Amino acid sequence: MRKLIIIAGHNGKGTGAPDRHGLDEGAETMALRDCFVDWLRIKYPQIEVATDRGRDNLTLAGGLLKWLKSFVKKSNICIDLHFNSSANEQATGAEVVVPDKYSMFEFGNAKKLAAKIAEILQIKNRGVKIEIQSALGKLAMLSEFDCENFLIEFAFTSNAKDVENYKKYKPELIAGLGEYFAKMALETKN
Numbered sequence: 001m002r003k004l005i006i007i008a009g010h011n012g013k014g015t016g017a018p019d020r021h022g023l024d025e026g027a028e029t030m031a032l033r034d035c036f037v038d039w040l041r042i043k044y045p046q047i048e049v050a051t052d053r054g055r056d057n058l059t060l061a062g063g064l065l066k067w068l069k070s071f072v073k074k075s076n077i078c079i080d081l082h083f084n085s086s087a088n089e090q091a092t093g094a095e096v097v098v099p100d101k102y103s104m105f106e107f108g109n110a111k112k113l114a115a116k117i118a119e120i121l122q123i124k125n126r127g128v129k130i131e132i133q134s135a136l137g138k139l140a141m142l143s144e145f146d147c148e149n150f151l152i153e154f155a156f157t158s159n160a161k162d163v164e165n166y167k168k169y170k171p172e173l174i175a176g177l178g179e180y181f182a183k184m185a186l187e188t189k190n
């Protein structure tokens, strides 16, 4: 069984993409993380879930990576939760970013995750991106430690319809993706 690591991409209101349609990335990534972690611990108590919850003062610069590196193993699955944002209010959809040197596990599951999120939220499937195609080009959460790494951009906070659908289908998203995370953890023995 693989250990799941569920991380909020930001740590509190105002630390991520700005709130343009009633969704603040910094606050929502933490709330969503808590939903996934609680759901997994109730439905699949046999799966080990590590999370930055309770360590919310740990930013990328302030110890998060150090904490992760202290226990992470190659077989672990790390899922970093984010929302996208664009100056173009029409930009829409879900995408999953994997490391430039992705494994087949990462690429295959990222493809399915992006499709699943798009289906549940009824928004565009933007598919899989590799790190170098992301806005920053290099992402510490994908390249600074080696396990099965996924960075999820659920929807655009800058798109009114994306935000509306995310809020509307959030329960389905938690259950649907929670099941998929559990499947990834349980499928491969280590």
Ligand SMILES: [Zn+2]
Residues within 6 Å of the ligand: 009, 010, 016, 017, 025, 081, 082, 083
């Ligand atoms: Zn983000």
